[in-house]
Amino acid sequence: MYPQPLIAVVDVEKTSQWYQTILGLDSGHGGKEYEQLMFEKRMVLQLHQWQAHEHTHLGCPELPIGNGVLLWFESAQFDELVERLRTHQVEVLEGPQYNANAHHREVWFKDPNGYTLVVASTYGDI
Incomplete structure (x- = not known):
């Protein structure tokens, strides 16, 4: 699955x-x-x-978007992604930083709709 x-x-x-x-x-x-x-x-x-x-179960656009849900991705091209965030002036909420508990780097930001995204580097890339 x-x-x-x-x-x-x-x-x-x-x-x-x-x-x-x-x-x-x-x-x-x-x-x-x-x-x-x-x-x-x-x-x-x-x-x-x-x-x-x-579709009646998509939710309500008048309520806060994505509260409690993060769209989390792993990328082997973490540095390139961070550069695209800078180039396109995407507001970064946190990072990029090393997460010692997860043994990867991560960066947190919002998409244009208000959903929070996290992109993490591959495990142990540093």
Whole structure:
């Protein structure tokens, strides 16, 4: 079993472009209402437009976005990601820093919708 998180967003196409630019993901579906974001031909994240398809369990866009949920990724290209965050002036919440408990580096930031992301380097990369 593999996780395939889905987040609800206002603008699927804009959000998809942001994830492609910042995380280096690829579009696997594309569209105004739904997107599958891929890494090495494997889906790692789904985007869904809040009002599309009348899904009643997506949540409520008026409530705080992502409270208690973090989108956590591991990347072997950690330094390149940090550079893209700087280049695109993404507000970093924490890091980059070494997490001695997890034996990796990590950086915390928000996507344009308000979801918190963490990208960690591979285990023991330092």
